[in-house]
Amino acid sequence: MTCYFVIVGHHDNPLFELDFSRHPEVVKMEDRRHLNQFIAHASLDLVDEAKWQSGNLYLKTIDKFNELNVTGFVTASNMRFLLVHDSSLRTDSIKNFFSDVYEHFIKAILNPFYEPNTQIKSQNFRKKILAVAKKNGVGS
């Protein structure tokens, strides 16, 4: 079951990545991780196109790759949240997941020691996002 979440900043750099995938074959895990990042990066153009068409923050599924879907969420400050997943997740849970992550993201940005558009290295943030993911049924 694949599930890969990434927050992309203004220069198309990943600020935060989280991989919840679980595969029966552990050997192929490394390749899968590179593939997930590649899929997310390739769908950035489609995100930019889709965001002009709708004014909503939540964009529905914007790209498909084999059996994986990419769902996007773009904030007013042009921060892009991407989720690469297979078809086992419902849209409601993804939507709630994105809103909860958005709240925690804003709190992380308000930290004066955090430089904007750089990697979020806080362990606290990672724990909170894992908790949010569990609560919404994403990746478990």
Add this chain to the structure above:
Amino acid sequence: MSEVKVQGEVSQTLFEYLHMEILSHLIESYGNEKKGEVISALEALGSRVGESMMERVSKDVPRFRTELDAMIFLCKQFWTHMFNKQVDHLKTNNQDMFVLYDNNFRLLMHLSESSQHQDKSPLFLAFTSGLITGALSNLGIKSRVTYEVPKMPQCFFQIKINL
């Protein structure tokens, strides 16, 4: 018992005091001659604060279609969040220049209206000009801000954006 909601009055006074203290501390540490460095330091401070504040104020707001929409949001919601009032007047040449007029700027409100210290009044606006630059850069708009105080407590900010 009815619930009384105080709209953050204490934090606004504290912000004004803090701003005054930052100013006097920077002038002391850099000396009276190096006004340029004081202004750069204040603008850098304001820029970082502006970025974070814009992220917070623009929560759940749909994306802006044009730069004008972004400027209007800055003049209304953002200015209200920072100074408890809106910008009084916004002028634009519809290309790349915007001018924000504020007739009763909060950080100048408590200073005397005489023109005796007119030359020092730009120092009070440096932080806010950094605030505007930071807020706009978070929305993806690169800008340069100049400011003037024609008569206390009025002031205006001229914003030139790169298209």
